[in-house]
Amino acid sequence: MIQAKGLTKIYGTRYALRGVDLEAEAGEILGVFGPNGAGKSTLVRILAGQAKPSSGSVTLCGHPLATEAAQARACTGVVGHLTYLYDDLTAVENLRFFARMFGLHLKEPELLERLSRVGLRGREHEPVRHFSRGMQQRLALARATLHNPRVLILDEPYTGLDRQASLFLDNLVRDFAREGGTVLLVTHDVDHGLNIATRVLLLVSGRVVDQGPADAFSAQTIVTAYETGRKVPQA
Ligand SMILES: Nc1ncnc2c1ncn2[C@@H]1O[C@H](COP(=O)(O)OP(=O)(O)OP(=O)(O)O)[C@@H](O)[C@H]1O
Ligand SMILES: [Mg+2]
Known part of the structure; x- marks a missing residue:
């Protein structure tokens, strides 16, 4: 569902990504971890079609982003640092x-149903500026999934969420994957991320230093890899 090959991104003389390869299949939740500046958001922006890689390629749901951008984006929902x-x-x-912008013809009851899915029913007629951060995050999720994407890309979605809202997001992510969706989730919350991810990818200084099934990782190995920039041998 998500495939990236040899992704490199250079800003001026700085490498944000250096030859990143990754794959995530239907039903997988890929947790992407790495220290500040590792290139996680750069990776997200490239997968979302918001930035072009300096080299390398991305395929989403079988559509190469370079040549079939519309189809690739139509199958992908993104919640980044900004809620838009x-x-x-x-x-x-x-x-x-946003439904109109995506060219979707969703009637009022359908829009209200989407709001109730993210627990916002009853607040539908309030302006977003009255919403708490967690409520805005929920609405951003509803927006990002309006077109029923098969791939969901989330960049630090737990930031600012309370316990209830993060559990709510966990359920949403798990249901999405259980129904055959693919999720790429960037988070600094290692314990939480490890708990929900089915696979892990560690990014340090723009390089993949380790990846594999989530149960092969512990929070400690992830944090050590962060700090040393190297894969930690398993005991
Ligand atoms: N638009 C840009 N112009 C120049 N450099 C950039 C730009 N965007 C990112 N970078 C650089 O690329 C590197 C990776 O940044 P990125 O935002 O992808 O990191 P990150 O892993 O998301 O970090 P964080 O955990 O802090 O969110 C950093 O060195 C950053 O300064
Ligand atoms: Mg980031």
Whole structure:
């Protein structure tokens, strides 16, 4: 579902990514970990089609991003550092706006159903500026999944969420994967991320230093790899 080969991104003279290869299949939750500046958000932006790699290629749901961008993006939902919501519009107005932008013909009851899926029913007619950070994050998720994507890419989605909201997000992510979706999840919350991920990818200084099934990792091996920039041999 997600395939990246030899992704390199150079900003001026700085390498943000150096030959990243990754693959995630249907039903997988790929947890991407790495210290600040490792290249995680750069990777997310490239997969989302928001930035072009200096070299390498991305395929989403079988569509090469370079040549079939519209199809690749149509199968992908992204929640990045920004929510892209309009503060002055209500929750339902935001969804209506983005549905139209995606060329989707969703009627009012369908939009309300999407809001109830993310636990925002009852707040649909309030402007987003009245929403707490967690509520905005929920609405951002509803926005990112309006077109029923098969791939979901989340960059630090737990930031600012309380316990209840993060459990809620966990359930949403697990259901999405259980129904055959593929999730790529970037997080600094190693314990939490390890708990939900089915596979792990460790990125340090733009390189993949380790990857494998989540049960082959512990929070400690991930943190040590962060610090040393190297794969930690398993005991
Ligand atoms: N638009 C840009 N212009 C120049 N350099 C950039 C740009 N975006 C990212 N970089 C550089 O690329 C490297 C990777 O940044 P990136 O944002 O991908 O890291 P990250 O792993 O997401 O870090 P964090 O954990 O802090 O979110 C950093 O050295 C950063 O300064
Ligand atoms: Mg980042």
